[in-house]
Amino acid sequence: MLARGTVTNSRLGSVIFTDPNMETPYTKVGRIEHFYSKASVAVVELSSPLKQGDKIVIRGTTTNIEQTVDSMEMEHNQVSLAQTGQRIGLKVAGRVRENDVVYKVAQG
Numbered sequence: 001m002l003a004r005g006t007v008t009n010s011r012l013g014s015v016i017f018t019d020p021n022m023e024t025p026y027t028k029v030g031r032i033e034h035f036y037s038k039a040s041v042a043v044v045e046l047s048s049p050l051k052q053g054d055k056i057v058i059r060g061t062t063t064n065i066e067q068t069v070d071s072m073e074m075e076h077n078q079v080s081l082a083q084t085g086q087r088i089g090l091k092v093a094g095r096v097r098e099n100d101v102v103y104k105v106a107q108g
Contacts, residue, residue, distance in 0.1 A: 026057055026103030033087065035096050042092045044102055050088070051081045055107075058092065060100030067093040 029048040035041075042058075050056075052072060058065040071091035072079050082088045090102075 025106045027106060028101055029056070029104045030102040032058070032060075032096050032098055032100040032102065034098060035092075037095065040092055040094075041089045042096050043087055044090050045087050046082055046084055048104065049081065049083050050102075050104065055105040057103045057105060058096050058100050059103065060097050063094075063096050063100045065092060065094045065096065066105075 027048065029050050030044040030046040032042050033045050034043040036043075044050075050069060050072070052069050054069045056067060056069055058067075069090065072082055073089040074082065074086060079088070
């Protein structure tokens with residue numbers, strides 16, 4: 001089931017989310033698999049590439065976080081770019097939950 005305001009682009013095989021309160025479209029880049037509350041780090045399975053400096057939003061039933069990607073790790077090593085299918089540790093600006101969706105804000 002897709003969130004309200006979610007549009008699927010089957011030609012590209014991606015999900016584009018448009019917030020009715022904002023004009024900026026979002027592209028789904030991953031899903032939260034786990035959250036470590038003490039470190040404020042989420043494990044994210046990527047469905048699209050993500051790099052440091054990207055602006056993201058994390059949305060879920062009770063989650064609404066907007067932030068810039070400042071710190072990503074794979075296998076306890078800092079990375080500046082992660083590819084589709086990889087799992088990363090992402091420093092997050094608040095509490096997230098399993099199955100929350102990570103969207104990249106389109107740069108316009």
